[in-house]
Amino acid sequence: MIDSLKKRRSIRKYADKPVGKELLNRLLAASERTQTMGNMQLYSVVVTRDMEMKRRLAPAHFNQPMVTQAPVVLTICADFNRTVRWAEQRDAVPGYDNFLSFLNAATDALLFTQTFCNLAEAEGLGICYLGTTLYMPSQIIDILKLPRLVMPVATLTVGWPDEQPPQTDRLPLESITHEEVYQDYSPNDIDRYYKEKEELPENRHFVEINHKETLAQVFTDIRYTKKDNEAMSEGILQALRRQGFLDWPKR
């Protein structure tokens, strides 16, 4: 697995070849072995294969072409609904309509998601993780008919690779690890850790075509702007409230 991981890249173009139900179920079932809070398995997976459903989901993901091109789209949700229904049916009074419970369920869902990614990639499948799931969750909630206490947290497009893009760079290990306590970064550290990234030809090109002075400005001014982040922060909180995860703390 470490070998497939070392070679991994996100795949956005898929061959015209189905991902069999048996294979998908085998990988999902194995992913269930991932550790989960109190063994409650606070997640659900909505499997999209129908083209009309993919077309409906696409706008929530900024119409990235992977959504309609991939044979399978998985929307992984933080899910306390199933556990709460079980509790209510067993004369137990659940208290999971709060912020901690959302984070616990989101954690379960994301750990499960990543095991699935590791297994699927080891099997030769290609995956693209769509961070857009958190951008317009209300649209996804409507399309997939997610009930109260179910919140989408991750989307994967899955298929057989039809491209082999170059691997992207990563920061040196020492820049992401801290011994015993967090050692904050000096200006020298920052220069050293980001040098390789900033000097890559594709990143220099990226700065040029966007008419920016630095790579960081491409991130702050174009890709992930304060304005968008703030608007989408409101949207997520609205969705969490709608799904019943913010009944506490009361505001």
Next chain:
Amino acid sequence: MIDSLKKRRSIRKYADKPVGKELLNRLLAASERTQTMGNMQLYSVVVTRDMEMKRRLAPAHFNQPMVTQAPVVLTICADFNRTVRWAEQRDAVPGYDNFLSFLNAATDALLFTQTFCNLAEAEGLGICYLGTTLYMPSQIIDILKLPRLVMPVATLTVGWPDEQPPQTDRLPLESITHEEVYQDYSPNDIDRYYKEKEELPENRHFVEINHKETLAQVFTDIRYTKKDNEAMSEGILQALRRQGFLDWPKR
């Protein structure tokens, strides 16, 4: 990897044998290949090997003995601090002191965490994931000296296994998957999906020693209570505010 996963269980007792720095670094470096938002790597790992530091961390994890017994404790943090320092040093104006940015960084951190777990377990190491990290984050922030825009989201105790506990049960795959849209659970579905879990001798015993009528009541009344969840929801929001992740939305 699918083989080590199928056999996996959380390990809470460790042999008196160190986890070498070279091995740990190799696994952490490989985990960096995990997909990450915009290739920003919005996470940091604090590595605890010092016994005094483990003793200080233990109360934040309800003094579970793994924290002091494990040779290595990893605290994985959602981290926008490094990226923001980079941006500021490059004449870029960051806008990441908001709720969406916390969730994006937490997602990056949790996906990275799970790849590490899968790799470490494939290597024969034993791991326990401590969900308690979200319960008293302020204590952890103080002990590990986490700066603004850094929030602990996961803790792993890591070592060589000195026990082989039985595997825990999992719900049937059909109970966690939904075709095309979410199919809510009927009372019959709930009975069927939870039957195996409720009939396990250890779970029956669990109900008995807690003087409860149903297994679900053990969860709602003892293990994960409404009162605790609500108090800890406040604590997390306070910690997020302190770390600068709730400057938006303004409340």
